[in-house]
Amino acid sequence: MTKHEVLAGARYHLNGDLVEAIDRDHGRILMRGVNHKGVIHLPETEVDQLLRQGLLVPVSSALMDEKKALQLVRLDASKLLKLDNTVYYLRKLLEMFHGALPRKKTLEEVQKMAVERGDSNPPKYTKLYQLKKRFLDNGQNILALMDAPSGKQLRPKRLCQESLDVMQDYIRNHYLKATQPPGILIYKLFVAHLEELNRQSDLKLDIPSASTFYRALKVLPSYTVDVARLGRKAADKKHGFGKGIHCPDRLLSRVESDTQEVDVQLVGENGHYLGRPYLTVLLEVLTSSVIGWSLSFTPPCFEKTASALRHTLTERADGTPAGLMEELVVDNGPEFYNASLLAVANRLGFTVRFCSKGQPNQKPHIEAFFRTFNLQLIHFLDGTTKSNPMMRGDYDSEGEAVMTLDELRHIVEDWMQNYYNKTAHGHRHLPANVLWERNLDKMNPPKVFTPEATRFICMATHFCTINRGRVRYKNLAWSGPGLSHIQSKLKDGQKAEVLYDRTDLGTVYVREPNGEAFYQADGVHDYQYGLSMHEHELVQQKLKEEGKLFTGEEARQALRRILQSLSEYQTNNVRRKRAHLRGTRNEESQYISPPSDMTVDTQYIDEDIQLSEEVDFELIDDTPDDDADDYETFQLPRKQ
Numbered sequence: 001m002t003k004h005e006v007l008a009g010a011r012y013h014l015n016g017d018l019v020e021a022i023d024r025d026h027g028r029i030l031m032r033g034v035n036h037k038g039v040i041h042l043p044e045t046e047v048d049q050l051l052r053q054g055l056l057v058p059v060s061s062a063l064m065d066e067k068k069a070l071q072l073v074r075l076d077a078s079k080l081l082k083l084d085n086t087v088y089y090l091r092k093l094l095e096m097f098h099g100a101l102p103r104k105k106t107l108e109e110v111q112k113m114a115v116e117r118g119d120s121n122p123p124k125y126t127k128l129y130q131l132k133k134r135f136l137d138n139g140q141n142i143l144a145l146m147d148a149p150s151g152k153q154l155r156p157k158r159l160c161q162e163s164l165d166v167m168q169d170y171i172r173n174h175y176l177k178a179t180q181p182p183g184i185l186i187y188k189l190f191v192a193h194l195e196e197l198n199r200q201s202d203l204k205l206d207i208p209s210a211s212t213f214y215r216a217l218k219v220l221p222s223y224t225v226d227v228a229r230l231g232r233k234a235a236d237k238k239h240g241f242g243k244g245i246h247c248p249d250r251l252l253s254r255v256e257s258d259t260q261e262v263d264v265q266l267v268g269e270n271g272h273y274l275g276r277p278y279l280t281v282l283l284e285v286l287t288s289s290v291i292g293w294s295l296s297f298t299p300p301c302f303e304k305t306a307s308a309l310r311h312t313l314t315e316r317a318d319g320t321p322a323g324l325m326e327e328l329v330v331d332n333g334p335e336f337y338n339a340s341l342l343a344v345a346n347r348l349g350f351t352v353r354f355c356s357k358g359q360p361n362q363k364p365h366i367e368a369f370f371r372t373f374n375l376q377l378i379h380f381l382d383g384t385t386k387s388n389p390m391m392r393g394d395y396d397s398e399g400e401a402v403m404t405l406d407e408l409r410h411i412v413e414d415w416m417q418n419y420y421n422k423t424a425h426g427h428r429h430l431p432a433n434v435l436w437e438r439n440l441d442k443m444n445p446p447k448v449f450t451p452e453a454t455r456f457i458c459m460a461t462h463f464c465t466i467n468r469g470r471v472r473y474k475n476l477a478w479s480g481p482g483l484s485h486i487q488s489k490l491k492d493g494q495k496a497e498v499l500y501d502r503t504d505l506g507t508v509y510v511r512e513p514n515g516e517a518f519y520q521a522d523g524v525h526d527y528q529y530g531l532s533m534h535e536h537e538l539v540q541q542k543l544k545e546e547g548k549l550f551t552g553e554e555a556r557q558a559l560r561r562i563l564q565s566l567s568e569y570q571t572n573n574v575r576r577k578r579a580h581l582r583g584t585r586n587e588e589s590q591y592i593s594p595p596s597d598m599t600v601d602t603q604y605i606d607e608d609i610q611l612s613e614e615v616d617f618e619l620i621d622d623t624p625d626d627d628a629d630d631y632e633t634f635q636l637p638r639k640q
Contacts, residue, residue: 023221176228255325265401287435300335301534306458315448323446482519
């Protein structure tokens, strides 16, 4: 039985997945998925067995041999006419005799066709038979009929097997390294090794030229080389591909969200340097309208997402875009990948769709928004850090910082409402707010809520005793005139129920366990107002590490140090330093990390949420580099 040859460019179904043959490497065939980013190394010895078992099914063959295609383009007029005549003869003969070539009748028909085409030198029978066999064996590919290039071909000098083994060893162990050594250096080391072997033994090994060594490097699959020298993530990005995803045709059917650190340094009211804030944005894809956002120093966490989500769902007096989405597309960051967000989605009735890890181009619209946001606004502000140190140059971002968080919020709000939402983006020829109005269904408008109705998104409760007109929780205290009234109704040992907002610990609401009325209690420290629970837990962890007691003043100073630490943590120098230390030793980090109990939200996700069996692949027209087929979708039941 003839052995099946897998050519580069051919496509197969392997275990039901559509894959394409990319290259060969030491007896293995490198294949990549068409509908996913998987990489498969298939041993050549397994191909025929998989074909017999039906696990490997050819779908389409390689289109053509590039070398012969180039020869076809370069053919002169006489040779091109000869090729056209040959193709004409073969197609007519195959049509007449159904694959057979009876000698006498074939020669008669060829003479008739030669007269019709004015061919004075038609091919002989033996030549026709050989061309017919070659034509059919190659799937009637006309490139197979081309003559082999004439001219003397120099036979390359063959190296002995020992030299080849040493060369492959140097390529594998020295060239394919993350330090990316130049090829000429590895070649010199390889030659020196062979010279030393020849000096120590009577067996003289062949020493190849640099051209031979570089040819050996060139035949390596480029993806394999990039994975070894650049890393898998960089290699996947370099060799990335993707289909376009069709935009949704309904308002709020798809919303993308992300959180990024803003490229600007801020100061406090007293002028002290604080660091860079974080911005969470929800973007409606059909119109490219910003429907919700949250700007604060709160690092990525559920409270950060809840604040932006609450803004998204709150009705606006000025009629700016807002409403409940059908699907929310997010990445796997801690601010999104938690059970709290999935619980909110379950209550409100929308689906959370998570992108694959390390694939930001699966939510291209929000990535494009942040690019526009930085290039057209943030990079012009005093204290900007730009996108990288090279762009920043000698500019002193910290020294030039003069803007407070409230001032930046006013600027961002003005820019979003009066510039971004009134500008056309991408392939859209109309401004975002005009598209919103045109796609608005007057009979079924977007679902929005009052500010009071959205407070439940980030509400939590705990029970505690009332002492001297105060309730306490995690070293925080609140006081109000109604607390003494509640205390008088509580039984011995009974605790009051405290309802608090995880995004703002300035105010809580207290009631007796079986009571109906809630009484407001306000924070006793200014530090509590505008403070999220996530930030407060970071402060507690920081003070614990420093061995200090919790007070309002100490908490404020600790919060300022944390914000500066988090901002510095994002710089490239610190990232490289931490990556180096992580690889050499396991030591305690000097930067603030969330306390251990902050991971409670994520540890129950896999237990409570069922993965869908089928992934709904959507495509977006205006984004050429999307990978919509790699989504992990959490399908939550919609609220009736």
